[in-house]
Amino acid sequence: xxxxxxxxxxxxxxxxxxxxxxxxxxxxxxxxxxxxxxxxxxxxxxxxxxxxxxxxxxxxxxxxxxxxxxxxxxxxxxxxxxxxxxxxxxxxxxxxxxxxxxxxxxxxxxxxxxxxxxxxxxxxxxxxxxxxxxxxxxxxxxxxxxxxxxxxxxxxxxxxxxxxxxxxxxxxxxxxxxxxxxxxxxxxxxxxxxxxxxxxxxxxxxxxxxxxxxxxxxxx
Amino acid sequence: xxxxxxxxxxxxxxxxxxxxxxxxxxxxxxxxxxxxxxxxxxxxxxxxxxxxxxxxxxxxxxxxxxxxxxxxxxxxxxxxxxxxxxxxxxxxxxxxxxxxxxxxxxxxxxxxxxxxxxxxxxxxxxxxxxxxxxxxxxxxxxxxxxxxxxxxxxxxxxxxxxxxxxxxxxxxxxxxxxxxxxxxxxxxxxxxxxxxxxxxxxxxxxxxxxxxxxxxxxxx
Numbered sequence: 124x125x126x127x128x129x130x131x132x133x134x135x136x137x138x139x140x141x142x143x144x145x146x147x148x149x150x151x152x153x154x155x156x157x158x159x160x161x162x163x164x165x166x167x168x169x170x171x172x173x174x175x176x177x178x179x180x181x182x183x184x185x186x187x188x189x190x191x192x193x194x195x196x197x198x199x200x201x202x203x204x205x206x207x208x209x210x211x212x213x214x215x216x217x218x219x220x221x222x223x224x225x226x227x228x229x230x231x232x233x234x235x236x237x238x239x240x241x242x243x244x245x246x247x248x249x250x251x252x253x254x255x256x257x258x259x260x261x262x263x264x265x266x267x268x269x270x271x272x273x274x275x276x277x278x279x280x281x282x283x284x285x286x287x288x289x290x291x292x293x294x295x296x297x298x299x300x301x302x303x304x305x306x307x308x309x310x311x312x313x314x315x316x317x318x319x320x321x322x323x324x325x326x327x328x329x330x331x332x333x334x335x336x337x338x339x340x341x342x343x
Numbered sequence: 344x345x346x347x348x349x350x351x352x353x354x355x356x357x358x359x360x361x362x363x364x365x366x367x368x369x370x371x372x373x374x375x376x377x378x379x380x381x382x383x384x385x386x387x388x389x390x391x392x393x394x395x396x397x398x399x400x401x402x403x404x405x406x407x408x409x410x411x412x413x414x415x416x417x418x419x420x421x422x423x424x425x426x427x428x429x430x431x432x433x434x435x436x437x438x439x440x441x442x443x444x445x446x447x448x449x450x451x452x453x454x455x456x457x458x459x460x461x462x463x464x465x466x467x468x469x470x471x472x473x474x475x476x477x478x479x480x481x482x483x484x485x486x487x488x489x490x491x492x493x494x495x496x497x498x499x500x501x502x503x504x505x506x507x508x509x510x511x512x513x514x515x516x517x518x519x520x521x522x523x524x525x526x527x528x529x530x531x532x533x534x535x536x537x538x539x540x541x542x543x544x545x546x547x548x549x550x551x552x553x554x555x556x557x558x559x560x561x562x563x
Contacts, residue, residue, distance in 0.1 A: 239463070240463075242520035242521050242524060242525070242528070243459070243460075243463050243464075243520050244463075246524060246525045246527060246528040247525045247527075249527055250527060251527045251530045251531055253527075254527045254528050254531040255531035255534070258528075258531055258532065258537050258540055259536075259537070261540075262536065262537060262539060262540070265539070285539070286539075289539060289540075290551075293517040293518055293521050293542075293547075294514075294517055295517070296516065296517040296518075296520065296521065297513040297514055297515070297516040297517025297518065298513055298516075298517065300462035300463050300516065301462050301513050301516065304462060304466060305462070305466045305467045307466060307467075307469055307470060307471045307473075307474045308462070308466040308474050308478075310471045310474075311471055311474040311475035311478050312478065314475070314478075316479075316482065317478050317479070317482060319482060319485070319505070319506075319509060320478055320481075320482070320509075322513075327513075330558070331510075331555075333558065334554040334555050334557065334558040335551075335554050337554065337557065337558065337561075338550070338553065338554040338557065341557075
């Protein structure tokens, strides 16, 4: 059997193909595919590429998910201080920053799902070098956001905002799966008596964010 | 092939065998076996039973892990107000309760690993009925602990302590995997510049517990 295909030889062609694969994966997940159901086979089929070709761009399905997670956090970091706080308004308090962070994070479901899966799934199946590069990117992003926030809301230091955003990422890892239970749990939780376990993702993020910001504001 | 075995027919014999399987599973995990590596096959081999026989006691490997998780939380709930606060001491503040909760939880690594896996792994692979029974048990336990704590430390209401302990279980889900990274992440995090991502499980639990208790104490 001869499979004929045209290799993407130029760097910009390779980037274009990687971007197309990511856009395809994002569309599949946004359409409701569960993270654990995304396979390189399925992605190749959906993108109209041979699986062997997909491997030229991503080492594994986890590498695809990590690239999507990176895009999500970069897009969030770009958005979080764009047009915020509104021009002419007073500097927001740390509590107001906390609410803003929680709300902008909560409206990005793919960021939530992937952040929750990062330590439990993604990092279990990636190479050291891929994880290392991701962590360096994440640290840069956290420092950048910390600095931006401290400029517009000087109630906390850049380092404190950096810590707050990182702590919120750990909160997402804990809260997202509880707020998006598996079918068996979701059905069990329909019982009125079990309402404590039915979590509102946005409300929980906001409450945790406010608690952590207040703690940072109160000092050591 | 004829497999000869003696069935456990009496209820107390069945209970004794289930307990033996749980003790075996606990020993395997305490000896360092990863949660995801525990299989009913491996458990049957270690306990000297046929796999078909193990299925008479547990519907799946996740059911074994859920039973261990239940035992861990019940043991913690029994311990948390035993000999605490020390006889004759003043009623602890909500902050002191938070520190006590965090410390008693942090010293139970199996509770941490299983609590982290509950929504992401266990509940994905259990029957509705098994999840429902677990949630009812968990709610009873949370209410019981909430009432006990409010008796010895009246700074918060039983319902507030119940909420605090449940919130801490979500914190565990978020913090435990970050504090116990996969090998690739663990190696990447040896770089001094990435120290923000190297988490101390006990310290993080305590900081989150204090932040959440202070928020409850401050009121709505």
